[in-house]
Amino acid sequence: MELKETIEKRRAYKALIPIEVTDELINDLAKHAQLAPSCFNNQPWRYVFIHGKENLEKFYPALTGGNAWAQKASMIVAVFSKQEFDCIIKDKIYFLFDTGMATAFLILRATDLGLVAHPMAGFNEDIAKEILNIPPDMKLIAIIGIGKHNEDFEDVLEENQIEHERNRPIRMNLNEFIYHNRYEKTS
Ligand SMILES: Cc1cc2nc3c(=O)[nH]c(=O)nc-3n(C[C@H](O)[C@H](O)[C@H](O)COP(=O)(O)O)c2cc1C
Structure with a gap:
């Protein structure tokens, strides 16, 4: 798929059908995140790939009610970092920016492979970190539900x-x- 097509195809779909999760898939996604730029090449991103029925079920209590659809994901990726992992230049703190860029690469690669990679902020951070053994000083930024799009979504969604x-x-x-050349306040 061309990059343009991948960007256009990417959607945060909720209706998911199962995929086979392999080490090859996980490493492929991770290798694309790995190539993202970061301040001083600090690479502040960290990921827990949650897969396998038992591990996924253990994680469900961390999902908020509105994200119950994510229980159909075949893998959930927890995206985390901490500000000390990356540049802090005066009042500019870069770890979220750089982790976001790497995660966009991961999401686009998943799309390129014909998968859905749906980012979510709807989770309980404390519960999720406890389940995943992520230390309290790390920021759990987002989780991403991975699967294949269910074209018969009208039968399964609310x-x-x-x-x-x-x-x-x-x-x-x-x-x-x-803006061109100069910011102009519009409203
Ligand atoms: C940081 C972030 C948090 C999000 N949180 C949720 C979420 O908790 N639940 C959900 O269903 N979608 C969530 N989304 C998906 C957005 O709702 C979605 O990307 C947006 O509506 C645009 O739709 P599109 O991605 O299909 O173009 C989130 C997206 C981002 C980037």
Whole structure:
């Protein structure tokens, strides 16, 4: 798939069907995250790949109610880091930025492989860190549900989820977030 097509194809779908999770898949995703740029090449990102029925089920108590759909994911990736892993330049703290870039690479690679990689903020951080043995001084930034898209999503999703599955949520117009040469306050 061309990069343009991969970016256009990526969607945060909720209706998932199982995939086979292999070490090859995990390493493939990780190797794409690994190539992301980072401040001073600090590579602040850390990932726990949660897979296998028993491990996934152990993690479900960390999901918020609105993310119950993620119980259909064949793998959940926990994205974590801490600010000391990356540049702090005066008041600019880069670990979230760099971990976000690496995670975008991972998500796009999953898309490229025909998979869904759906990022989520809806989890209980304390419970999740306890389950995953992530130390308290780390920030659990996001989790990502991985699977394959269920094209028959209307049979499995709730009414309020179907529109999001059918159509990509509306984006801002370019003129709402880009500026030429100089920022101009618009509203
Ligand atoms: C940091 C982050 C947190 C998100 N949290 C959730 C979440 O908890 N549950 C959910 O269903 N989707 C979540 N999403 C997915 C967004 O709702 C989705 O990306 C957005 O609506 C745009 O849709 P699209 O990705 O299909 O284009 C999250 C996305 C990001 C990047």
